[in-house]
Amino acid sequence: MTCHTRQTGQLLLALATSGSIPERAVLIDYLQRRGFLGSALEGMGGDAFRVGEAFLQLITFMGCSPHIELEPPPQGGPFCYVRIDGPWSEPLLRHGRNTQAPRCCACRARITDWQGLLPVWLERTQDPIVDCPRCDHRQRPLDLGWRRTAGFGRLFIVVEDVFPGEAVPVPALLANLERTMGGPWQYFYVRD
Numbered sequence: 001m002t003c004h005t006r007q008t009g010q011l012l013l014a015l016a017t018s019g020s021i022p023e024r025a026v027l028i029d030y031l032q033r034r035g036f037l038g039s040a041l042e043g044m045g046g047d048a049f050r051v052g053e054a055f056l057q058l059i060t061f062m063g064c065s066p067h068i069e070l071e072p073p074p075q076g077g078p079f080c081y082v083r084i085d086g087p088w089s090e091p092l093l094r095h096g097r098n099t100q101a102p103r104c105c106a107c108r109a110r111i112t113d114w115q116g117l118l119p120v121w122l123e124r125t126q127d128p129i130v131d132c133p134r135c136d137h138r139q140r141p142l143d144l145g146w147r148r149t150a151g152f153g154r155l156f157i158v159v160e161d162v163f164p165g166e167a168v169p170v171p172a173l174l175a176n177l178e179r180t181m182g183g184p185w186q187y188f189y190v191r192d
């Protein structure tokens with residue numbers, strides 16, 4: 001079905017804590033009570049939801065985004081909805097064709113050979129195994145900076161179908177998630 005094709009990309013909100021993580025049902029209930037999530041979308045695997053009535057107050061669409069399709073168009077095609085991905089026992093990296101080489105958390109040098117190193121990083125996200133080619137700082141894969149073009153997480157709120165930079169979560173949403181849903185959440189954009 002064409003409506004499952006990602007035309008533009010995703011905005012992801014990610015929780016990468018090593019501590020306790022909210023259960024999926026707890027996160028869904030929280031997001032529905034805040035009006036971020038609406039009802040489940042039928043026929044999409046049980047993890048997809050309509051946006052809720054407060055969604056456009058919690059996610060700011062930038063610039064001249066003209067018309068945001070919030071319901072599945074009858075003829076198919078992209079529309080804006082939300083998926084809940086996780087929780088996972090270990091951090092996963094979500095990345096796409098827009099992803100840039102990550103940067104050293106100390107000196108901001110790019111780790112240009114990241115794609116070859118990724119399988120090892122994914123096995124040991126919490127271990128200081130990434131050596132910076134410029135300053136020799138040794139860091140955890142979790143500490144690398146991706147400039148909002150990729151990110152690690154154990155639990156993701158995935159907003160489809162969003163062009164990179166087109167939509168931004170408001171600070172109050174991020175602060176509230178941090179306070180009540182397991183710690184700091186970051187956000188970034190991925191294109192397939």
Ligand SMILES: [Zn+2]
Pocket residue numbers: 104105106107108109132133134135136137
């Ligand atoms: Zn460095």
